[in-house]
Amino acid sequence: xxxxxxxxxxxxxxxxxxxxxxxxxxxxxxxxxxxxxxxxxxxxxxxxxxxxxxxxxxxxxxxxxxxxxxxxxxxxxxxxxxxxxxxxxxxxxxxxxxxxxxxxxxxxxxxxxxxxxxxxxxxxxxxxxxxxxxxxxxxxxxxxxxxxxxxxxxxxxxxxxxxxxxxxxxxxxxxxxxxxxxxxxxxxxxxxxxxxxxxxxxxxxxxxxxxxxxxxxxxxxxxxxxxxxxxxxxxxxxxxxxxxxxxxxxxxxxxxxxxxxxxxxxxxxxxxxxxxxxxxxxxxxxxxxxxxxxxxxxxxxxxxxxxxxxxxxxxxxxxxxxxxxxxxxxxxxxxxxxxxxxxxxxxxxxxxxxxxxxxxxxx
Amino acid sequence: xxxxxxxxxxxxxxxxxxxxxxxxxxxxxxxxxxxxxxxxxxxxxxxxxxxxxxxxx
Numbered sequence: 001x002x003x004x005x006x007x008x009x010x011x012x013x014x015x016x017x018x019x020x021x022x023x024x025x026x027x028x029x030x031x032x033x034x035x036x037x038x039x040x041x042x043x044x045x046x047x048x049x050x051x052x053x054x055x056x057x058x059x060x061x062x063x064x065x066x067x068x069x070x071x072x073x074x075x076x077x078x079x080x081x082x083x084x085x086x087x088x089x090x091x092x093x094x095x096x097x098x099x100x101x102x103x104x105x106x107x108x109x110x111x112x113x114x115x116x117x118x119x120x121x122x123x124x125x126x127x128x129x130x131x132x133x134x135x136x137x138x139x140x141x142x143x144x145x146x147x148x149x150x151x152x153x154x155x156x157x158x159x160x161x162x163x164x165x166x167x168x169x170x171x172x173x174x175x176x177x178x179x180x181x182x183x184x185x186x187x188x189x190x191x192x193x194x195x196x197x198x199x200x201x202x203x204x205x206x207x208x209x210x211x212x213x214x215x216x217x218x219x220x221x222x223x224x225x226x227x228x229x230x231x232x233x234x235x236x237x238x239x240x241x242x243x244x245x246x247x248x249x250x251x252x253x254x255x256x257x258x259x260x261x262x263x264x265x266x267x268x269x270x271x272x273x274x275x276x277x278x279x280x281x282x283x284x285x286x287x288x289x290x291x292x293x294x295x296x297x298x299x300x301x302x303x304x305x306x307x308x309x310x311x312x313x314x315x316x317x318x319x320x321x322x323x324x325x326x327x328x329x330x331x332x333x334x335x336x337x338x339x340x341x342x343x344x345x346x347x348x349x350x351x352x353x354x355x356x357x358x359x360x361x362x363x
Numbered sequence: 364x365x366x367x368x369x370x371x372x373x374x375x376x377x378x379x380x381x382x383x384x385x386x387x388x389x390x391x392x393x394x395x396x397x398x399x400x401x402x403x404x405x406x407x408x409x410x411x412x413x414x415x416x417x418x419x420x
Contacts, residue, residue, distance in 0.1 A: 172365050180372040184379055191383040230386025260393045289388040319383045327379040334368045 001025050004153065005038050005050070007096045011146035013059070013137075018042045020050075020146070022096035029088040029107065039098060047099070049132065050142065055152065056159030057142050058119050060134030067113075067120060067131055074113045074120050076133060081113030081120045084160050085354045089123075112160060116349075119161040136161040158349040166342035173338050180331040188324040196226055196317035200296075204311045207244065207302040219298040221253060224291055224316055231291045232318040233263070236283040237310045241268050243280075244304035248312070250288060253295040259288055287320055 003023040005011070010019045022039030035053035042048075049060045067076035072083040091106045106125075113120040117136035122129060136159060139152030155162075205217045224231065237244055243266035251258040267282040300312055347357050382388065 169365055173368065176365070176368055176372060180376065183376055187376065187380050187383065195383075228385060230388065256396050258395055260395060261391055287386070287388050287390065288392060289386050289390055291386065317386065320388060323379055323382045323388075327375050330375045331372050334364070334371060338364060338368075 001036075001093045001095075003036070003038065003095060004052070005142070005146055005148065009146050009148075011040070011142070013141075013145050016042060016045055018045075018048055020096075022098045023094070024091055024102060025093035026089045027092050029090050031087070033087070034092070039096065049134070050137070051134070052139075052153070054157060054159070055139055055155035056162055057137040057139055057152075058134040058159075058161050059137050060119070060121065060132040063120070063131035063133045067122075074122075076120055076131075079115050079118065081115045081118070083355070084112040084114045084350075085352070086111045114160050116161050116167075117163040134161070136163060157352060158345060160349065160352065162349065164342065164345050164349075166338065166345060169338070170342075173335055177332060177335040181328050184324050184327045184331065188319055188321070191319035195229070195319050198225075198316045199313060200224055200231070200316050201298050201314040202311070203298065203300065204309070205300065205302070206307065206309045207304065208307045209303075209305065215303070216299065216301045219300075221295050221297050222314075223294075224296055225293050226317060228290050228292045229317040230320065231288040232315040233286045233288060234283070234313045234315070235263055235265060235285075235310065236313075237265050237308050239265055239267050239282045239304070239306075239308050241270075242266070242304065242306050242308070244302055244308045244310065246310070246312070247299075247301040247303075249299040249301075250291070250314075251297050251299060252292070253297060255294070258299075259291070261286070261288070287318070291316075 003020070005020045005023075007020050007023060010017055018040035019042070020038050021041045024037040024039070025034065026037060027034040033053070035051060038050040038052075040048040040050055047061070051058045051060060063076060065076075067074040067081070069075075074081045074083070087110050089108050089110045091102055091104050094102050094104060108123045108125045111122040111124075113122075119134045119136070121132045121134070123132075139155065142148075143150075143152045201219050201222045203217060203219045205214065207214045231250065233248065235246055243264060245262060245264045247260070247262050249258045249260045263284045263286055265282055265284045266280040267278070268280055269276070269278040271277070298312065298314060300310075302308065302310055350356055
Protein backbone atom coordinates (compact mmCIF):
# COMPACT_ATOMS: atom_id res chain seq x y z
CA UNK A 1 0.00 0.00 0.00
CA UNK A 2 1.77 3.09 -1.23
CA UNK A 3 1.11 6.26 0.74
CA UNK A 4 -0.61 8.93 -1.30
CA UNK A 5 1.58 11.44 0.53
CA UNK A 6 5.15 10.24 -0.02
CA UNK A 7 7.06 9.94 3.22
CA UNK A 8 9.63 12.67 3.57
CA UNK A 9 7.37 15.21 1.91
CA UNK A 10 6.91 18.46 3.75
CA UNK A 11 3.58 20.18 3.93
CA UNK A 12 2.75 23.69 5.05
CA UNK A 13 -0.49 24.29 6.92
CA UNK A 14 -0.76 27.98 7.59
CA UNK A 15 2.42 28.97 9.41
CA UNK A 16 3.21 25.38 10.42
CA UNK A 17 5.34 23.00 8.41
CA UNK A 18 5.27 19.26 8.93
CA UNK A 19 7.08 16.35 7.41
CA UNK A 20 5.31 13.08 6.69
CA UNK A 21 7.41 10.44 8.44
CA UNK A 22 5.08 7.51 9.02
CA UNK A 23 2.18 5.76 7.42
CA UNK A 24 -0.32 3.34 8.94
CA UNK A 25 -3.13 1.47 7.29
CA UNK A 26 -5.81 0.38 9.70
CA UNK A 27 -9.12 -1.37 9.36
CA UNK A 28 -11.94 -2.37 11.57
CA UNK A 29 -11.89 -5.89 12.86
CA UNK A 30 -14.67 -7.96 11.38
CA UNK A 31 -15.67 -5.22 8.97
CA UNK A 32 -14.17 -3.84 5.81
CA UNK A 33 -13.65 -0.20 6.76
CA UNK A 34 -10.07 0.80 5.98
CA UNK A 35 -8.46 4.15 6.64
CA UNK A 36 -5.01 5.66 6.32
CA UNK A 37 -3.03 7.57 8.91
CA UNK A 38 0.00 9.76 8.20
CA UNK A 39 2.29 10.72 11.05
CA UNK A 40 3.50 14.28 10.58
CA UNK A 41 6.42 15.72 12.47
CA UNK A 42 7.65 19.19 13.28
CA UNK A 43 10.76 19.50 15.48
CA UNK A 44 9.21 22.33 17.46
CA UNK A 45 5.51 21.62 17.37
CA UNK A 46 5.68 17.87 17.71
CA UNK A 47 3.47 15.36 16.02
CA UNK A 48 0.22 15.47 14.15
CA UNK A 49 -1.81 12.77 12.48
CA UNK A 50 -3.45 13.24 9.13
CA UNK A 51 -6.19 10.66 8.78
CA UNK A 52 -7.92 9.86 5.52
CA UNK A 53 -11.10 7.84 5.06
CA UNK A 54 -13.08 7.81 1.82
CA UNK A 55 -11.44 11.05 0.67
CA UNK A 56 -12.20 12.85 3.96
CA UNK A 57 -9.20 14.18 5.88
CA UNK A 58 -8.85 15.05 9.55
CA UNK A 59 -5.74 16.60 11.11
CA UNK A 60 -5.42 15.46 14.70
CA UNK A 61 -3.16 16.03 17.64
CA UNK A 62 -3.00 14.72 21.18
CA UNK A 63 -5.65 16.21 23.42
CA UNK A 64 -4.44 18.27 26.34
CA UNK A 65 -6.34 16.77 29.20
CA UNK A 66 -8.98 14.10 29.42
CA UNK A 67 -12.38 15.01 28.00
CA UNK A 68 -15.45 14.42 30.14
CA UNK A 69 -17.80 11.73 28.95
CA UNK A 70 -21.46 11.65 29.78
CA UNK A 71 -24.22 9.48 28.41
CA UNK A 72 -22.02 8.40 25.55
CA UNK A 73 -21.02 11.89 24.43
CA UNK A 74 -17.86 13.80 25.30
CA UNK A 75 -17.08 17.37 26.29
CA UNK A 76 -13.69 18.87 25.59
CA UNK A 77 -12.69 22.48 26.16
CA UNK A 78 -16.33 23.50 26.43
CA UNK A 79 -17.40 21.81 23.21
CA UNK A 80 -19.81 18.93 23.31
CA UNK A 81 -18.99 16.09 20.91
CA UNK A 82 -21.59 13.52 19.93
CA UNK A 83 -20.54 9.91 19.89
CA UNK A 84 -20.16 8.74 16.30
CA UNK A 85 -18.88 5.19 16.36
CA UNK A 86 -17.04 2.59 18.31
CA UNK A 87 -14.82 0.12 16.50
CA UNK A 88 -12.03 -2.31 17.10
CA UNK A 89 -9.19 -1.16 14.85
CA UNK A 90 -6.36 -3.27 13.60
CA UNK A 91 -3.09 -2.21 11.97
CA UNK A 92 -2.72 -3.86 8.56
CA UNK A 93 0.32 -2.01 7.15
CA UNK A 94 3.15 0.10 8.56
CA UNK A 95 5.68 2.26 6.73
CA UNK A 96 8.12 4.86 8.10
CA UNK A 97 9.20 6.10 11.51
CA UNK A 98 7.15 6.18 14.68
CA UNK A 99 7.80 7.11 18.29
CA UNK A 100 6.87 3.55 19.20
CA UNK A 101 7.01 0.31 17.27
CA UNK A 102 3.66 -0.35 15.68
CA UNK A 103 3.07 -3.88 14.55
CA UNK A 104 0.71 -5.35 12.02
CA UNK A 105 -2.18 -6.90 13.89
CA UNK A 106 -1.93 -4.43 16.76
CA UNK A 107 -5.43 -3.67 17.98
CA UNK A 108 -7.15 -0.86 19.81
CA UNK A 109 -10.72 0.07 20.63
CA UNK A 110 -11.50 3.39 18.97
CA UNK A 111 -14.33 5.76 19.82
CA UNK A 112 -14.96 8.77 17.61
CA UNK A 113 -16.94 11.81 18.71
CA UNK A 114 -17.85 14.65 16.38
CA UNK A 115 -18.73 18.31 16.56
CA UNK A 116 -18.15 19.21 12.89
CA UNK A 117 -15.67 20.34 11.79
CA UNK A 118 -14.00 19.05 14.95
CA UNK A 119 -13.46 15.51 16.01
CA UNK A 120 -12.42 13.78 19.20
CA UNK A 121 -11.04 10.25 19.27
CA UNK A 122 -10.30 7.86 22.07
CA UNK A 123 -8.04 4.88 21.55
CA UNK A 124 -7.87 2.26 24.24
CA UNK A 125 -5.47 -0.63 24.42
CA UNK A 126 -4.74 -2.91 27.31
CA UNK A 127 -1.89 -0.64 28.27
CA UNK A 128 -3.29 2.87 27.88
CA UNK A 129 -6.07 5.16 26.74
CA UNK A 130 -5.22 8.19 24.63
CA UNK A 131 -7.37 11.05 23.42
CA UNK A 132 -6.77 13.10 20.29
CA UNK A 133 -8.57 16.07 18.90
CA UNK A 134 -8.76 17.01 15.26
CA UNK A 135 -10.30 19.17 12.62
CA UNK A 136 -11.58 18.40 9.16
CA UNK A 137 -9.27 19.40 6.32
CA UNK A 138 -10.33 19.62 2.72
CA UNK A 139 -8.49 17.17 0.47
CA UNK A 140 -7.47 19.91 -1.93
CA UNK A 141 -5.89 21.81 1.00
CA UNK A 142 -3.84 18.72 1.86
CA UNK A 143 -2.68 18.39 -1.75
CA UNK A 144 -1.82 22.06 -1.90
CA UNK A 145 -0.01 21.95 1.46
CA UNK A 146 2.25 19.08 0.32
CA UNK A 147 2.51 20.30 -3.26
CA UNK A 148 1.26 16.95 -4.56
CA UNK A 149 0.56 16.34 -8.21
CA UNK A 150 -2.89 15.38 -9.40
CA UNK A 151 -5.94 15.66 -7.27
CA UNK A 152 -6.90 14.19 -3.91
CA UNK A 153 -9.05 11.07 -3.78
CA UNK A 154 -12.70 11.77 -4.45
CA UNK A 155 -14.87 12.10 -1.40
CA UNK A 156 -17.37 9.35 -0.82
CA UNK A 157 -20.41 10.19 1.24
CA UNK A 158 -20.24 12.71 4.05
CA UNK A 159 -17.29 12.63 6.41
CA UNK A 160 -17.83 12.25 10.14
CA UNK A 161 -16.34 15.69 10.82
CA UNK A 162 -17.14 17.26 7.46
CA UNK A 163 -18.65 20.70 8.05
CA UNK A 164 -22.16 21.04 6.75
CA UNK A 165 -22.38 23.65 3.98
CA UNK A 166 -25.81 24.51 5.32
CA UNK A 167 -24.78 25.51 8.84
CA UNK A 168 -23.22 28.79 7.70
CA UNK A 169 -26.45 29.67 5.86
CA UNK A 170 -28.82 28.87 8.72
CA UNK A 171 -28.98 32.37 10.12
CA UNK A 172 -29.19 34.12 6.76
CA UNK A 173 -31.92 31.78 5.58
CA UNK A 174 -33.93 32.26 8.77
CA UNK A 175 -33.57 36.04 8.69
CA UNK A 176 -34.52 36.19 5.01
CA UNK A 177 -37.59 34.02 5.57
CA UNK A 178 -38.76 36.19 8.45
CA UNK A 179 -38.04 39.37 6.46
CA UNK A 180 -39.90 38.17 3.38
CA UNK A 181 -42.95 37.06 5.36
CA UNK A 182 -42.96 40.36 7.26
CA UNK A 183 -42.62 42.29 3.99
CA UNK A 184 -45.53 40.36 2.45
CA UNK A 185 -47.72 41.10 5.47
CA UNK A 186 -46.64 44.74 5.34
CA UNK A 187 -47.48 45.02 1.63
CA UNK A 188 -50.92 43.58 2.32
CA UNK A 189 -51.50 45.88 5.28
CA UNK A 190 -50.47 48.94 3.26
CA UNK A 191 -52.92 48.04 0.52
CA UNK A 192 -55.57 47.25 3.11
CA UNK A 193 -55.07 50.74 4.57
CA UNK A 194 -54.72 52.76 1.39
CA UNK A 195 -56.95 50.93 -1.08
CA UNK A 196 -60.41 52.36 -1.75
CA UNK A 197 -62.59 49.52 -0.43
CA UNK A 198 -65.56 51.66 -1.43
CA UNK A 199 -69.05 50.20 -1.63
CA UNK A 200 -70.24 51.06 -5.13
CA UNK A 201 -73.45 49.04 -5.42
CA UNK A 202 -75.81 47.44 -2.96
CA UNK A 203 -78.92 45.88 -4.41
CA UNK A 204 -81.48 43.53 -3.02
CA UNK A 205 -84.22 41.42 -4.48
CA UNK A 206 -86.53 38.56 -3.93
CA UNK A 207 -86.67 35.75 -6.38
CA UNK A 208 -89.70 33.57 -6.84
CA UNK A 209 -89.84 30.70 -9.27
CA UNK A 210 -92.51 31.14 -11.88
CA UNK A 211 -92.47 34.92 -11.36
CA UNK A 212 -90.66 36.29 -14.43
CA UNK A 213 -90.58 39.80 -13.01
CA UNK A 214 -88.17 38.55 -10.31
CA UNK A 215 -85.86 36.72 -12.73
CA UNK A 216 -83.70 39.70 -13.63
CA UNK A 217 -82.82 42.87 -11.77
CA UNK A 218 -80.77 45.74 -13.16
CA UNK A 219 -79.13 48.10 -10.70
CA UNK A 220 -79.13 51.86 -10.88
CA UNK A 221 -75.99 53.13 -12.66
CA UNK A 222 -73.00 53.54 -10.43
CA UNK A 223 -69.46 54.78 -10.84
CA UNK A 224 -66.35 52.68 -10.37
CA UNK A 225 -63.46 55.04 -9.83
CA UNK A 226 -59.72 55.02 -9.51
CA UNK A 227 -57.02 52.94 -11.14
CA UNK A 228 -57.81 49.62 -12.74
CA UNK A 229 -58.36 47.26 -9.84
CA UNK A 230 -60.70 44.56 -8.66
CA UNK A 231 -64.30 44.59 -7.49
CA UNK A 232 -65.39 42.33 -4.68
CA UNK A 233 -68.81 40.77 -5.13
CA UNK A 234 -70.64 39.63 -2.01
CA UNK A 235 -73.86 37.69 -2.26
CA UNK A 236 -75.98 36.97 0.77
CA UNK A 237 -79.22 35.04 0.74
CA UNK A 238 -81.69 33.35 3.05
CA UNK A 239 -81.47 29.93 1.40
CA UNK A 240 -81.92 27.06 3.84
CA UNK A 241 -81.63 23.44 2.76
CA UNK A 242 -81.66 24.74 -0.75
CA UNK A 243 -79.57 26.48 -3.34
CA UNK A 244 -79.71 29.54 -5.55
CA UNK A 245 -77.69 30.36 -8.61
CA UNK A 246 -76.88 33.89 -9.70
CA UNK A 247 -75.99 34.97 -13.21
CA UNK A 248 -74.25 38.31 -12.82
CA UNK A 249 -73.19 40.82 -15.44
CA UNK A 250 -71.20 43.91 -14.66
CA UNK A 251 -71.79 46.11 -17.67
CA UNK A 252 -69.62 49.09 -18.52
CA UNK A 253 -72.06 51.67 -19.83
CA UNK A 254 -69.36 53.53 -21.73
CA UNK A 255 -67.87 50.62 -23.63
CA UNK A 256 -70.74 48.17 -23.56
CA UNK A 257 -68.41 45.45 -22.33
CA UNK A 258 -70.02 43.11 -19.84
CA UNK A 259 -68.15 40.93 -17.40
CA UNK A 260 -70.44 37.95 -16.98
CA UNK A 261 -70.07 35.25 -14.38
CA UNK A 262 -72.08 32.89 -12.22
CA UNK A 263 -72.07 32.10 -8.52
CA UNK A 264 -73.94 29.50 -6.55
CA UNK A 265 -74.89 29.49 -2.90
CA UNK A 266 -76.25 26.48 -1.10
CA UNK A 267 -76.79 25.86 2.55
CA UNK A 268 -77.95 22.65 4.15
CA UNK A 269 -78.31 21.64 7.78
CA UNK A 270 -79.82 18.86 9.80
CA UNK A 271 -79.30 16.45 12.61
CA UNK A 272 -78.32 12.83 12.58
CA UNK A 273 -76.87 10.25 14.94
CA UNK A 274 -73.64 12.28 15.17
CA UNK A 275 -75.51 15.44 16.11
CA UNK A 276 -76.19 18.65 14.20
CA UNK A 277 -74.50 19.22 10.88
CA UNK A 278 -74.28 21.96 8.29
CA UNK A 279 -72.92 22.09 4.80
CA UNK A 280 -72.21 25.04 2.54
CA UNK A 281 -73.16 28.64 3.24
CA UNK A 282 -75.96 30.99 2.34
CA UNK A 283 -73.48 33.60 1.20
CA UNK A 284 -70.67 33.84 -1.31
CA UNK A 285 -67.80 36.12 -2.19
CA UNK A 286 -65.91 36.56 -5.44
CA UNK A 287 -63.48 39.01 -6.96
CA UNK A 288 -63.75 40.50 -10.41
CA UNK A 289 -60.22 41.20 -11.59
CA UNK A 290 -58.94 44.26 -13.38
CA UNK A 291 -62.07 46.37 -13.61
CA UNK A 292 -61.42 49.71 -15.32
CA UNK A 293 -63.01 52.88 -14.00
CA UNK A 294 -66.26 54.03 -15.55
CA UNK A 295 -70.02 53.97 -15.24
CA UNK A 296 -71.55 50.56 -14.67
CA UNK A 297 -74.76 48.71 -14.05
CA UNK A 298 -75.06 45.28 -12.51
CA UNK A 299 -77.51 42.76 -13.87
CA UNK A 300 -78.55 40.02 -11.47
CA UNK A 301 -80.46 36.98 -12.68
CA UNK A 302 -81.16 34.56 -9.86
CA UNK A 303 -82.64 31.14 -10.18
CA UNK A 304 -83.44 28.31 -7.83
CA UNK A 305 -86.07 25.82 -6.75
CA UNK A 306 -87.57 27.97 -3.98
CA UNK A 307 -88.17 31.65 -3.28
CA UNK A 308 -85.07 33.40 -2.03
CA UNK A 309 -84.33 36.88 -0.74
CA UNK A 310 -80.92 38.06 -1.85
CA UNK A 311 -78.53 40.94 -1.59
CA UNK A 312 -75.53 41.71 -3.82
CA UNK A 313 -72.90 44.22 -2.80
CA UNK A 314 -70.00 45.42 -4.93
CA UNK A 315 -66.93 46.90 -3.26
CA UNK A 316 -64.20 48.55 -5.29
CA UNK A 317 -60.46 47.90 -4.83
CA UNK A 318 -60.23 45.26 -2.10
CA UNK A 319 -56.82 43.63 -1.46
CA UNK A 320 -57.40 39.92 -1.63
CA UNK A 321 -56.03 38.02 1.43
CA UNK A 322 -55.57 34.87 -0.65
CA UNK A 323 -52.59 36.43 -2.43
CA UNK A 324 -50.69 37.20 0.74
CA UNK A 325 -51.22 33.66 1.99
CA UNK A 326 -50.03 32.24 -1.31
CA UNK A 327 -47.02 34.57 -1.25
CA UNK A 328 -46.12 33.46 2.26
CA UNK A 329 -46.41 29.81 1.30
CA UNK A 330 -44.22 30.42 -1.77
CA UNK A 331 -41.66 32.29 0.32
CA UNK A 332 -41.44 29.44 2.80
CA UNK A 333 -40.77 26.82 0.14
CA UNK A 334 -37.01 27.59 -0.15
CA UNK A 335 -36.41 27.49 3.64
CA UNK A 336 -38.29 24.19 3.85
CA UNK A 337 -36.21 22.86 0.96
CA UNK A 338 -33.09 24.15 2.72
CA UNK A 339 -34.02 22.38 5.96
CA UNK A 340 -34.75 19.19 4.07
CA UNK A 341 -31.37 19.28 2.32
CA UNK A 342 -29.62 20.07 5.59
CA UNK A 343 -31.32 17.11 7.26
CA UNK A 344 -30.45 14.88 4.30
CA UNK A 345 -26.79 15.92 4.62
CA UNK A 346 -26.76 15.03 8.31
CA UNK A 347 -28.56 11.76 7.61
CA UNK A 348 -25.79 10.83 5.17
CA UNK A 349 -23.16 11.74 7.76
CA UNK A 350 -24.77 9.66 10.49
CA UNK A 351 -25.53 6.74 8.18
CA UNK A 352 -21.85 5.82 8.65
CA UNK A 353 -22.12 5.91 12.43
CA UNK A 354 -23.36 3.63 15.16
CA UNK A 355 -26.36 5.91 15.40
CA UNK A 356 -27.60 5.71 11.82
CA UNK A 357 -31.13 6.85 11.12
CA UNK A 358 -33.52 4.05 10.34
CA UNK A 359 -33.86 5.24 6.76
CA UNK A 360 -30.85 6.70 4.99
CA UNK A 361 -30.44 8.60 1.77
CA UNK A 362 -27.53 7.10 -0.13
CA UNK A 363 -27.46 9.22 -3.29
CA UNK B 364 -28.89 29.19 -2.31
CA UNK B 365 -29.11 32.44 -0.35
CA UNK B 366 -28.74 34.58 -3.49
CA UNK B 367 -31.34 32.51 -5.31
CA UNK B 368 -33.69 32.91 -2.35
CA UNK B 369 -33.18 36.67 -2.32
CA UNK B 370 -34.12 36.83 -6.01
CA UNK B 371 -37.05 34.44 -5.60
CA UNK B 372 -38.41 36.22 -2.53
CA UNK B 373 -38.07 39.56 -4.28
CA UNK B 374 -40.01 38.29 -7.27
CA UNK B 375 -42.78 36.92 -5.05
CA UNK B 376 -43.00 40.25 -3.23
CA UNK B 377 -43.14 42.08 -6.55
CA UNK B 378 -45.87 39.75 -7.78
CA UNK B 379 -47.86 40.28 -4.57
CA UNK B 380 -47.58 44.05 -4.94
CA UNK B 381 -48.58 43.88 -8.60
CA UNK B 382 -51.64 41.68 -7.96
CA UNK B 383 -52.77 43.94 -5.13
CA UNK B 384 -52.24 47.07 -7.20
CA UNK B 385 -53.90 45.89 -10.41
CA UNK B 386 -56.51 43.66 -8.83
CA UNK B 387 -55.40 40.87 -11.08
CA UNK B 388 -56.66 37.38 -10.42
CA UNK B 389 -57.86 34.28 -12.20
CA UNK B 390 -61.60 34.09 -12.62
CA UNK B 391 -64.30 32.51 -14.68
CA UNK B 392 -65.46 35.87 -15.95
CA UNK B 393 -66.61 36.03 -19.54
CA UNK B 394 -66.23 39.35 -21.26
CA UNK B 395 -68.54 40.20 -24.10
CA UNK B 396 -69.81 43.25 -25.86
CA UNK B 397 -73.53 43.56 -25.17
CA UNK B 398 -75.94 44.69 -27.84
CA UNK B 399 -77.47 48.12 -27.85
CA UNK B 400 -81.15 48.60 -27.25
CA UNK B 401 -81.74 49.10 -30.98
CA UNK B 402 -80.35 45.64 -31.65
CA UNK B 403 -81.86 44.13 -28.56
CA UNK B 404 -85.30 45.53 -27.83
CA UNK B 405 -86.76 44.36 -24.56
CA UNK B 406 -83.39 44.28 -22.86
CA UNK B 407 -83.22 44.20 -19.10
CA UNK B 408 -85.71 46.25 -17.23
CA UNK B 409 -84.66 47.61 -13.91
CA UNK B 410 -86.43 46.54 -10.77
CA UNK B 411 -85.75 50.07 -9.55
CA UNK B 412 -88.17 52.41 -11.24
CA UNK B 413 -88.52 50.66 -14.53
CA UNK B 414 -85.24 51.89 -15.98
CA UNK B 415 -84.14 49.80 -18.94
CA UNK B 416 -80.56 48.97 -19.61
CA UNK B 417 -79.76 50.24 -23.09
CA UNK B 418 -76.28 48.92 -23.58
CA UNK B 419 -73.50 50.90 -25.15
CA UNK B 420 -74.06 54.52 -26.00
